[in-house]
Amino acid sequence: MKQEKSERKSERKSTPIRALFQLLALLSTCSALYFLYQAQLLPIRLFGFLAIGVLLILALLITLSKRYVFVVILLILDTIINLALSFVFYKYNDYFSQFGTHANYHEKYSLVTLADSELAKTGSGEIIYLGLLESDPYLKTVEQYLQNDQSTRTGLLAHTLSASDLVHYENLLTLTTSLINKASVNSGNLKTMLIGESYLESLKENNQEIFAKLHVLQDIELAVTPKTVEVTKNDSLDSPFTVYISGIDNRDHTLPFAARSDVNLIMVFNPKKHKILILNTPRDFYVPLAMNGKLDKLTHAGLYGVNESIHTLENFYGIKFNYYVRINFDATSSVIDQLGGVDVTIPYVVNTYHGRRHYEPGTYHLNGDQALDFARERVSISWAGGDRERGRNQEKILSAMLHKLQTSPNDLNRIDQIFTSIAKNIQTNFTSDDLKYLVQRQLTTLASWQTELIDVDGKADITSTFTYPEPKHFVWHPYQDSVDRAKAKLQEYLQN
Known part of the structure; x- marks a missing residue:
């Protein structure tokens, strides 16, 4: 009991x-x-x-x-x-939620004058005439900023300008030439210009002679309404779809709407046949711009906005893009630093333009900035293929990163930081649901995908471009037969 x-x-x-x-x-x-x-x-x-x-x-x-x-x-x-x-x-969902359009709500601009001018020497004075670029995708926003409430402006730009004080120029050459020659404007002379950061950086790299004569008076961040990236969204991810991948050259963790595109890949996914086509178009390909039909380097199209790059390639190959992915090179640098650097074998002498680094043949342990400078170099290795050799060096960097992840398990502990660095440097119209569906489809079918890599070829030349009529630039004149083969291959993959 x-x-x-x-x-x-x-x-x-x-x-x-x-x-x-x-x-x-x-x-x-x-x-x-x-x-x-x-x-x-x-x-x-x-x-x-x-x-x-x-x-x-x-x-x-x-x-x-x-x-x-x-x-x-x-x-x-x-x-x-x-x-x-x-x-x-939860972490899986969180990773995918970090991808998105990452639209820029501010664009950087610089007020520029001649280095030997009184404005540059004293830093004070009155701006009467101001040069602007007609091709600036945010031109109307810039004009509104300069003519509206002056309480929103500081420094030399505090003085309100009228519409007649704003002088428009077709391209950077005509604008900078007018500034240097103090071109007559009505009853005065052009003494200043206001241009976006991407244009100024491009000028620094492409025309040192002119850039050396300039002086930045003031930098501003202009509030802008993000532009819509113009693509033709696909009805279903079960049918063939196209993706434009653009690698932009910007080192401040931002993805501005207007920026040179140094990597231009077209990917076609055919889910039914489980095939992927990757077409590489060199940055220096000499192509007609969509906005005016004038010939320019493909990389320069990005200076007029990502839509110009998209439509220029669409017109050139006769296709429509369904999705886009823009990647800032800065992501590579951040990830490599979080991995503690990578080991890369350099088979020849390299003198990098960025960072002014010198490498003899050998194996080097590179940090993020060093690896990025090496991956961007093309001038000192022009004898080895220039743009094409740079692509191979970029593949070396990516391979070294993957090797470091595979051989250093401790680096997996930093997967959160690594993924965040990648996500914030990527802009895309793929939604998190789109990406999850692609993963789901692969897990349920366990299909083996076949990938084909192709590129287009051309004849090297030094000639004028729309963006920089002078000095003449290195370009690739497309070989039409290689372009036709690429077009045919694109259409082949787009067929169900």
């Missing part, structure tokens, strides 16, 4: 504890199922069957736990596993 009372008393004490474990198991299971649903790793029907099966098994375990102690232990293990799965699925 006493033993029975003792057992009943013990059972009453254990009941609340058992109920707690049952509740924790139920809540953790629901949590894991919720985050799995959000992750969209499984088709909805398969997820439904899985959820019903898991909940039925849990109900059975809860029922049996009233009689058997070992089942309570199973519930505890179930809770631990579910909490771990909830965390994994």
Whole structure:
């Protein structure tokens, strides 16, 4: 009798504890199922069957736990596993949520004058006439800023200008030439210009003679309304779709709407045939700009906005882009620093333009900035292929990064920081749901994809471009037969 009372008393004490474990198991299971649903790793029907099966098994375990102690232990293990799965699925969702348009709400501009002018020497004076670029994608915003409430402006730009004080120029050469020659404007002379950061950086790299004569009086950040990137969105990711991948040269962790595109890849995905085509178009390809039909280097199209790069390539190859991905080179530098540097073998002498670094043949341990300077170099290796050799060096950097990740497990502990660095330097119209669906489709089909890499070729030349009529620039005149082959291959992959 006493033993029975003792057992009943013990059972009453254990009941609340058992109920707690049952509740924790139920809540953790629901949590894991919720985050799995959000992750969209499984088709909805398969997820439904899985959820019903898991909940039925849990109900059975809860029922049996009233009689058997070992089942309570199973519930505890179930809770631990579910909490771990909830965390994994949560991080998976968080990673994809970081990708997006990352639209810039500010653009950087510089007020520039001649280095030997009184304005440059004193830093004070009145601006009467101001040169602007007609091709600036934010021209109207700039004009409104200069003519509206002067309380929003500081320094030399505090003085309100009228529409007649703003002088428009077709390209950088005519603008800078007018500034240097102090061109007559109405009753005065042009003494200043206001240009975007991308144009100023491009001028620095492409025309040192003119750049050396200039002086920046004032830098401003102009609030802008983000431009819409113009692509033709695909109806379904189950049918062939195109992606434009643009690598821009900008080192301040931003993705401005107007920036030179030094990497221009066209990818065509054919989900039915499980094939991917990657077409590389050299940055120096001499192509007609979409906005005016005038010939220029492909990389310069980006100075007039990403839409100009997109439409120029669409017109050139006779296709439409469904998606775009813009990548800032700065992402590479950040990731390499977080990996503690990478080892790269350099087979020849390299003198980098950026960073002014010198390398003899050998193997080097490079940090982020050093690796990026090496990956961007093309002038001192022009004898080895210039643009093409630079592409090979970029592949070396990527291979070194992957090797470091594979051989240094400790670096996986920094996966959060690495992923964040990558995500904030990527701009795309792929939604998180789009990306999750692509992963889901691959997991459910386990298909093996075939990738084909092609490029287009041309004849080297030194000639004028629309953006820089002078000095003449290195370009590739496209070989029409290579372009025609690329067009045919694009159409082949776009067929279901």
